Amino acid sequence: MVRISEFQIKDVVNVADGKKLGNISDIDINLQTGKIEAIIISGTGKILSLFGKEEETVIPWKNILKIGEDVILVRFNEKNEFHIQEEE
Template sequence: MVRISEFQIKDVVNISDGKKLGNIGDIEINLETGKIDAIVIGSGGKLLGLFGKEEDIVIPWNNIVKIGTDVILVRFKEQKYTQQQLNEPK
């Protein structure tokens, strides 16, 4: 079993280019199934949020390739999944 606090300190890395995307700031849980739908990587804003805010990166759970001891490997394309996009009906 993994605690959320342990999950949040792992670096999230894109397997396609090896780029570190950040750390998990939040998770989305489906209340009907009790399963995690997505992880959210907080942007942290620009200059402490003074000059605008970047969008959070939302990565669907099925895009997680491997969860290791120090890193979470994900499939991520430059198209960012925002909260709004995940909430839109398909």
């Protein structure tokens, strides 16, 4: 059994280029099946000003390759995945 708090401290790393994408800020759960559909990685911060937008990256659960002690390895292709802009 793994708790969401344990997921949040792990670095998410893209195996395609070795870049750290960030840390999990949230998860998307299908309430019908009870399965995790995607992980959501929060952006690096506000852009331009205090009232800027923060970008979130959504990675489908099927793109998670390995969950280790310190990192979560994912296959992430920006062209195929999507970002959500949130206003604060």
